Amino acid sequence: MTSAPAIGFDYRPSRLPARLTAIVGALAFVAIALSGAPLALKLLLWAGTLVLAAVVARRSMRSCIVGIGYGPEGWALYRADRTQLPATLLSHRVIGTCVLLRLRTDETTEVLILAPDNSDPDIRRRLRMRLFAQAPTAGIL
Known part of the structure; x- marks a missing residue:
């Protein structure tokens, strides 16, 4: 995946x-x-x-972010008017079924919480797998 x-x-x-x-x-x-x-x-x-x-x-x-994208070119956040903000992942944390992302744009730092009440379990699972794969210590026990 x-x-x-x-x-x-x-x-x-x-x-x-x-x-x-x-x-x-x-x-x-x-x-x-x-x-x-x-x-x-x-x-x-x-x-x-x-x-x-x-x-x-x-x-x-409150959040001005209405969409998140993560692909080969990196992270992108989308505002309500659908303007794209390129972002850099500063840190992430997986706590139980929740995924916390701290992303920096040119304007601000956004902390986004993906929890069972605001995201699909499949999205969180795929995102956890991608974050684990890109981590510098991925696969090291």
């Missing part, structure tokens, strides 16, 4: 980071409630936690 000429697919942000942020925020609320801090400080900490959790969740759900 690593000899396939190209992999291309649509991308939408995963809801997984927002859900994890909500869980961590809820745990922080409980920790603040159980602390021995004065009520005024608890209220301030709760407000700060709520604002930070909302900002992080919103940021994780």
